[in-house]
Amino acid sequence: MTDQSAVEVALAEAHRREWALVVAATVRVVRDLDLAEECVQEAYAAALRTWTRDGIPANPAAWLTTAARRRGIDAIRRDQTFRAKLPLLVEPVEAVEDAAVNHLVDGDGAVRDERLRLVFLCCHPALGQEAQVALTLRLVCGVATPDIARAFLVSETTMAARLTRAKKKIAGSRIPFRIPRSSELPDRLQAVLGVVHLLFTTGHTAPSGPALVRSDLVDTAMRLARILRDLMPDEPEVSGLLALLVANNARRGTRVDGEGRLLRLKEQDRSLWDRPAITEAHLLVMEALPDRRAGRYVLQAAIACQHAEAPTSATTDWPQILGLYNALLALWPSPVVALNRAVALAEVAGPAAALSEVEALDRAGQLDGYHYLLAVRADLLRRLGRTADAVNAYQQAQELTENEAERRFLEDQIATLSGRRPASPTGTAP
Amino acid sequence: MAQYAVLIYADDSAHAPEATATADVHAEELADSGSMLLAYALTPRDLATSIRADGITDGPFVDAKEIVAGFYILEAPDLDAALAIAGSNPVVRSGGGVEVRPVHSGGVMVQPVS
Numbered sequence: 001m002t003d004q005s006a007v008e009v010a011l012a013e014a015h016r017r018e019w020a021l022v023v024a025a026t027v028r029v030v031r032d033l034d035l036a037e038e039c040v041q042e043a044y045a046a047a048l049r050t051w052t053r054d055g056i057p058a059n060p061a062a063w064l065t066t067a068a069r070r071r072g073i074d075a076i077r078r079d080q081t082f083r084a085k086l087p088l089l090v091e092p093v094e095a096v097e098d099a100a101v102n103h104l105v106d107g108d109g110a111v112r113d114e115r116l117r118l119v120f121l122c123c124h125p126a127l128g129q130e131a132q133v134a135l136t137l138r139l140v141c142g143v144a145t146p147d148i149a150r151a152f153l154v155s156e157t158t159m160a161a162r163l164t165r166a167k168k169k170i171a172g173s174r175i176p177f178r179i180p181r182s183s184e185l186p187d188r189l190q191a192v193l194g195v196v197h198l199l200f201t202t203g204h205t206a207p208s209g210p211a212l213v214r215s216d217l218v219d220t221a222m223r224l225a226r227i228l229r230d231l232m233p234d235e236p237e238v239s240g241l242l243a244l245l246v247a248n249n250a251r252r253g254t255r256v257d258g259e260g261r262l263l264r265l266k267e268q269d270r271s272l273w274d275r276p277a278i279t280e281a282h283l284l285v286m287e288a289l290p291d292r293r294a295g296r297y298v299l300q301a302a303i304a305c306q307h308a309e310a311p312t313s314a315t316t317d318w319p320q321i322l323g324l325y326n327a328l329l330a331l332w333p334s335p336v337v338a339l340n341r342a343v344a345l346a347e348v349a350g351p352a353a354a355l356s357e358v359e360a361l362d363r364a365g366q367l368d369g370y371h372y373l374l375a376v377r378a379d380l381l382r383r384l385g386r387t388a389d390a391v392n393a394y395q396q397a398q399e400l401t402e403n404e405a406e407r408r409f410l411e412d413q414i415a416t417l418s419g420r421r422p423a424s425p426t427g428t429a430p
Numbered sequence: 431m432a433q434y435a436v437l438i439y440a441d442d443s444a445h446a447p448e449a450t451a452t453a454d455v456h457a458e459e460l461a462d463s464g465s466m467l468l469a470y471a472l473t474p475r476d477l478a479t480s481i482r483a484d485g486i487t488d489g490p491f492v493d494a495k496e497i498v499a500g501f502y503i504l505e506a507p508d509l510d511a512a513l514a515i516a517g518s519n520p521v522v523r524s525g526g527g528v529e530v531r532p533v534h535s536g537g538v539m540v541q542p543v544s
């Protein structure tokens with residue numbers, strides 16, 4: 001008998017590290033996502049019993065893969081006729097031959113390919129982004145369906161239905177279980193990076209609810225970004241995304257005060273920022289930036305690093321940040337990028353220049369209902385001494401945000417400007 | 431192999447000979463590659479007539495900027511292969527687009543008389 005708690009620790013570790021590989025390797029044999037998922041779940045349950053009795057195997061991933069595949073093959077034998085009617089997952093012919101478990105778990109390259117296949121399957125552009133996110137959490141990260149539902153504030157039934165629909169589309173439209181060709185890779189990679197980024201931002205500023213950060217989502221996104229970087233070390237945008245997440249996460253503990261109030265960059269206690277993390281992000285950016293395939297994530301990471309590396313708010317290199325925003329906007333002409341660029345412009349060219357850009361964005365109408373636009377506008381108006389207009393804009397922003405920490409921040413701004421509270425040492429928008 | 435229907439969406443169906451030339455070249459390429467099983471080009475929007483329970487109306491069924499200008503059936507091993515073929519349609523680069531739908535069942539009911 002092995003100590004139960006040691007087995008539980010080993011199993012939790014195997015769940016965190018090997019789930020995606022075991023799922024991917026099982027999918028290859030059973031060619032059905034539902035069945036694979038079921039078999040993998042059973043294999044983990046069986047591991048708890050068997051490992052307690054016989055000891056923890058030397059290679060837990062190989063043990064789990066063998067167990068899950070054996071269950072899958074048994075299920076297929078039992079249900080031949082039923083399965084004959086099901087559309088099976090499509091695999092390219094060349095991939096079917098090398099299916100030996102040992103090969104999978106020993107050869108580094110093969111393991112890499114297995115997990116990548118699964119990631120690209122879950123993030124296929126023929127699936128909606130909500131479905132991509134849900135599938136990635138379930139199949140790549142092994143997050144249980146009720147937990148995914150909770151993270152995205154939908155009912156368990158809704159989330160289960162979303163997963164089922166996505167799996168049906170994969171089988172029914174024959175989305176293949178393979179790594180994209182190099183000609184397809186840039187587009188396909190964008191979808192994958194988009195899913196990880198969305199997970200992070202959803203966790204980083206929870207769209208609603210009392211807390212600003214939902215750390216389970218942030219942790220999962222960070223883990224995924226690291227997996228992707230391990231799997232695709234030569235893709236600059238993969239390094240860029242990891243750098244962006246690491247740099248933003250380095251400020252995690254300092255974005256709210258003791259009472260859960262939102263603190264802006266210039267108010268945050270820089271001595272509490274995670275310096276080794278900022279260095280890691282910096283090195284990743286330096287490595288990725290010269291690559292001609294460097295894109296929006298590398299540039300966003302470079303901007304985040306500029307902020308994170310400034311020893312004080314006053315010494316932030318705003319001209320450099322504005323230059324990076326110019327490059328980002330040229331590459332990715334999004335109104336949100338233009339809004340963030342205006343914040344940098346205010347520091348370089350003054351609030352009046354920035355305000356005219358923000359107002360042009362407002363008139364263009366693409367950011368209607370976006371509370372950050374109103375918050376930025378309010379802050380610029382305040383700096384220009386147009387107090388009544390600023391209060392008005394803050395109030396509009398407050399009506400539009402559902403995150404409690406952000407609402408309280410905006411309330412404080414209104415109170416300060418209306419003279420109901422002594423001025424806080426604040427300046428630019430978050 | 432699986433079959434996919436490709437619905438071509440454009441501002442209107444091409445009807446002038448110069449406008450159909452690129453589409454014809456593309457159709458020939460697909461036919462030569464053996465991946466296209468069947469293809470139809472439709473007449474312009476002005477000739478469309480729709481029927482609902484409350485009667486017959488002039489024009490396409492869905493009131494949108496684009497209409498279905500034609501459709502064809504492809505044979506491909508998987509969705510990625512079908513998307514690669516469908517994405518090479520010239521309409522994608524001239525303001526329109528295509529919708530790819532896996533075929534559930536069906537086929538030509540009567541052999542054409544030669």
